[in-house]
Amino acid sequence: QSNDSYSTEVWQTMDAAHHIHAFVDQKKLNAEGPRVIVKGEGMYLWDSEGKRYLDGMSGLWCTQLGYGRRDLIEAASRQMEQLSYYNMFFHTTHPAVVELSELLFSLLPGRYSHVVYTNSGSESNEVLIRTVRRFWQVVGKPSKRIMIGRWNGYHGSTLAATAMGGMKFMHEMGGMLPDIAHIDEPYWYAHGGDMTPEEFGLRCARQLEEKILELGSDNVAGFVAEPFQGAGGMIFPPESYWPEIQRICRKYDVLLCADEVIGGFGRCGEWFAHQHFGFEPDTVSIAKGLTSGYVPMGGLVLSRRMAEALVEQGGVFAHGLTYSGHPVAAAVAIANLKALRDEQIVERVKTDTGPYLQRCLRELFSDHPLVGEIQGTGMVAALQLADDKATRKRFEKEDEISWRCRTLGFEEGVIIRSTLGRMIMAPALVASHAEIDELLDKTRRAMDRTA
Ligand code: PLP
Numbered sequence: 067q068s069n070d071s072y073s074t075e076v077w078q079t080m081d082a083a084h085h086i087h088a089f090v091d092q093k094k095l096n097a098e099g100p101r102v103i104v105k106g107e108g109m110y111l112w113d114s115e116g117k118r119y120l121d122g123m124s125g126l127w128c129t130q131l132g133y134g135r136r137d138l139i140e141a142a143s144r145q146m147e148q149l150s151y152y153n154m155f156f157h158t159t160h161p162a163v164v165e166l167s168e169l170l171f172s173l174l175p176g177r178y179s180h181v182v183y184t185n186s187g188s189e190s191n192e193v194l195i196r197t198v199r200r201f202w203q204v205v206g207k208p209s210k211r212i213m214i215g216r217w218n219g220y221h222g223s224t225l226a227a228t229a230m231g232g233m234k235f236m237h238e239m240g241g242m243l244p245d246i247a248h249i250d251e252p253y254w255y256a257h258g259g260d261m262t263p264e265e266f267g268l269r270c271a272r273q274l275e276e277k278i279l280e281l282g283s284d285n286v287a288g289f290v291a292e293p294f295q296g297a298g299g300m301i302f303p304p305e306s307y308w309p310e311i312q313r314i315c316r317k318y319d320v321l322l323c324a325d326e327v328i329g330g331f332g333r334c335g336e337w338f339a340h341q342h343f344g345f346e347p348d349t350v351s352i353a354k355g356l357t358s359g360y361v362p363m364g365g366l367v368l369s370r371r372m373a374e375a376l377v378e379q380g381g382v383f384a385h386g387l388t389y390s391g392h393p394v395a396a397a398v399a400i401a402n403l404k405a406l407r408d409e410q411i412v413e414r415v416k417t418d419t420g421p422y423l424q425r426c427l428r429e430l431f432s433d434h435p436l437v438g439e440i441q442g443t444g445m446v447a448a449l450q451l452a453d454d455k456a457t458r459k460r461f462e463k464e465d466e467i468s469w470r471c472r473t474l475g476f477e478e479g480v481i482i483r484s485t486l487g488r489m490i491m492a493p494a495l496v497a498s499h500a501e502i503d504e505l506l507d508k509t510r511r512a513m514d515r516t517a
Pocket of ligand 1: 126185186188191220221222223292297325326327328353354
């Protein structure tokens with residue numbers, strides 16, 4: 067039956083009958099009823115009541131090009147007619163995935179050469195843990211097995227991704243594994259105390275060195291982190307942080323693994339977030355913006371050093387996903403990357419729309435009574451809620467306040483995200499100045515009503 071045949075209430079009742087939604091109290095959601103999103107075009111979404119929202123979150127940090135692009139739709143349709151599915155197991159490949167990889171590595175820095183395709187960010191990080199351990203086996207250091215992640219980091223919801231992430235409430239739901247350790251997050255506003263951000267950045271980075279020494283460098287395989295934390299609250303580390311992390315990883319021969327599932331594909335005004343932060347990871351986990359979210363696709367990108375060892379000495383790579391490099395996803399990814407490149411969208415985020423968003427954000431919110439700190443670059447930003455700006459005191463009920471702000475955002479017709487004490491925005495990279503103005507004006511109205 068067509069969408070028109072049901073009322074919102076019927077959709078909600080049927081939804082409640084069959085679905086477990088992520089990261090929400092299901093019973094509460096069933097009582098309230100989820101918003102039913104029925105259409106997307108450009109920067110906008112519509113619900114089943116006909117209300118229009120400016121999507122300030124690119125779906126879930128993925129719709130770099132916005133909704134409804136004809137070129138992506140047609141690429142999917144053409145590919146389905148040509149070759150709707152075949153796999154990359156055993157002895158076959160297909161043109162779409164080969165062409166995609168050529169394009170992908172033309173956009174990545176030259177130190178990377180190979181990729182393992184997946185269907186999501188979580189899977190990319192599952193591949194990560196096995197590939198990193200396999201690399202150390204192949205080069206004769208099989209005791210290097212432990213992955214170090216960060217508290218409040220997020221790497222997905224599958225088992226190894228959850229365990230490497232630092233969300234304790236997810237660990238408690240059956241989400242921990244052996245041979246995984248964590249260090250603190252570089253969240254200066256919350257934990258920096260009397261230190262300057264740069265002192266604090268160094269202190270957090272040196273925790274990695276302490277942890278490696280505690281575990282024994284012969285046992286540590288890799289350090290995995292998001293260049294900037296997303297789900298944990300859009301937290302940007304102090305400038306001192308990444309160079310020191312890189313120094314430590316090199317000193318102890320620990321692989322540096324960047325989770326770029328949300329940072330990749332132009333979000334910070336560079337193709338990859340590690341380029342913005344100025345470090346050189348050994349692996350790059352990708353997903354989301356690779357296809358602008360039109361179809362699922364992700365991957366784990368490997369440095370030449372790792373790929374050479376795995377290919378030349380590793381023998382059989384015993385890891386495969388039926389849908390790795392799916393032709394339709396590959397065709398969509400090609401169209402998406404070509405649009406980002408040929409329409410100079412990433413360039414525009416760096417030189418035009420990104421600086422515009424960041425400047426207007428600071429003009430509008432610096433003096434806001436609820437806002438203690440503004441962080442962001444390119445098309446990603448966070449507003450830190452503060453009870454007392456002078457002492458960086460946070461609200462006791464900051465999760466309630468940020469949730470209220472988000473709900474008022476919906477009323478105002480804008481989708482922003484709340485994570486405990488921070489309001490987050492990450493609009494599509496194609497946002498115009500007028501759409502950025504609308505995003506910020508509506509967010510400001512939601513914040514004013516929250517105050
Ligand atoms: N890594 C990061 C940094 C993420 O933000 C996410 C999802 O938001 C993931 C991994 C997991 O990706 P997925 O939800 O596609 O499995």
